[in-house]
Amino acid sequence: MVANKDQKVHLRIPEMLDEAQALLKEPVDHDKPFTLIAGERRAYNANQIFRNPQWRKIDKTGAMRIHPDDAEELGLVAGDQVICDSGYANIKVDIMIDDTMRRRVVALPHGYAITYDNGEEVGPALNRLMPSTHCDPFSRTPSHKYTPVSLAKA
DSSP, X not given: OOXXXXXXXXXXXXXXXXXXXXXXXXXXXXXXXXXXXEEEOOTTOSSOOOSOGXXXXXXXXXXXXXXXXXXXXXXXXXXXXXXXXXXXXXXXXXXXXXXXSOXXXXXXXXXXXXXXXXXXXXXXXXXGGOOTTSBOTTTOOBOTTOEEEEEEEO
């Protein structure tokens, strides 16, 4: 099934390596000092499931995980809300202080921000933060795992 003469799978794809190297040269946007990892899996968000939000026993609002030092620097305590701004759009989210996070990296789960029974959205609407231009150059998949953002107390 492998079409290469040496019968090996060739994993070196020069175009992909060039793109990976380009990431190292990306300038740091000091107006957006945090990197958002969007689409994180958690205990109660397997999919974009339409079910009663009360089903979630914990993390009902899909809180943003943030390192304690970053939270302190921003004057935040657990349960505060922040405005997460990608430069394209912004959303208001609750925060959860988590010492397992790296400094300047924050995370939000996927599968929230649906309306249930004609109610209000519950949780972060991640796709609103991503312009269609912020995507993988090969698959055109939005770059949910690497989005520069700024945070401000709501």
